Amino acid sequence: MIDLNKVIADTQSLIRIDSQNPGIQEANCTNWVSQRLDEIGLAPESFIVDGNRRNLIATIPGEGIAPRLVLLGHLDTVPIGSGWNHPALDGVIVDEKIYGRGACDMKGGVAVAIGLLESLLNSGIKPSGDIVFVATVDEEAPDMAGAQALVRNNLIYPDDQVIALEPTGTRLRIAQMGLRWLDIEVTGRMAHAGRAHLGIDSAHIMSRIVDQLKALIQRLPHEDSILGKPRFTCGEFHAGVATNVVPPSANAKFDVRIVPPMKIEEVIPLVEKVASEVIKDFPGAKVQVKGHGAPRPPVRA
Structure with a gap:
């Protein structure tokens, strides 16, 4: 089972790391995610996209020949803007809701992916195909440089089964x-x-x-x-x-x-x-x- 308390705590930690794009961008967030993946026993690979902007990839190897299951997330957020009722970078919980820039889009999704990986590692279950977590940069920009780099460097395969952990109201969206x-x-x-x-x-x-x-x-x-x-x-x-x-x-x-x-x-x-x-x-x-x-x-x- 995924540890919900850890997912909530990770979401709050990620919200508290400013990664606005345009703005400060993702370097600090990338470092935090890389360290968190190290803590749960994975060795994430880092791929330079531009300057200090890096995609991260962490893999739990499978034992069978099933296609890879890719959990896709991004580390940047849109600008904070104005009109907040709670501080945008505090990740406070009010009435069972987490408030902050990126809570949904998509630091919550990144935290869920980390929670799933940790749960799978702790269970000892060997999946029939590789489980791959990909955290990209620059998703909120016009060129999506992180995603483009994945394709350009053949890091995403034609038969991959990809789940983008974007907010969808808890509905599986296939479009x-x-x-x-x-x-x-x-x-x-x-x-x-x-x-x-x-x-x-x-x-x-x-x-x-x-x-x-x-x-x-x-x-x-x-x-x-x-x-x-x-x-x-x-x-x-x-x-x-x-x-x-x-x-x-x-x-x-x-x-x-x-x-x-x-x-x-x-x-x-x-x-x-x-x-x-x-x-x-x-x-x-x-x-x-x-x-x-x-x-x-x-x-x-």
Whole structure:
């Protein structure tokens, strides 16, 4: 049996290690996990991804010829942000819930994997295939450098059975949404706010693009029985140089998530079509749409 008290304690310890990405990143968290795996009798291998960013792999050898069971986790978290009711790096327990950045995504999952490995080692049971724990870096970034390094270095095999220990509401999910991150730039024309009619307001144009794209994606007819409907988020929006100046340029970052039967190659043309329709109302304006990071198609196991 997995020792639940140890899993809870490990989750709290991991939350207390800042591993925001972008930010301080994962080095301290990687060291903690490596030491914890040493404590339970495993000898984790370390694979450099970039600088001091390392993937960890720990294996319990199996006795049979069954495919490997890979428990996949990541060590970075999204930024802490604001609006917390409890300190984001304390891992406090309130009403039987653990609070902190990464509690679900996914330091809790990493702690569960360690607990499972420790339980299996203590039981003396020999699995029919290797049990492999993989802890990656950079999952919360556009290029997913840790996962890319696993594939590039042939550390994941074609017949591996992979369980990603992401939060799913305790349901086994056999599908993943497609994801495309985009950089959008609108170029307008600067003018003093006292003569705003002489300018082209890039912030206004970008706002329209965001509004119309969100409405369009909400109207799409596609709905997957597991994944639900496509989703759109404008995660960043920057414009302007001063309060009394018409913004000459605006930049935004979009997160577009799709479901089958949509294809990842359709995302940029979809956004470009919306943007080109919007700027027809603003002669002289320009818009550019660029992919940011690796395109991730929707998948189903």
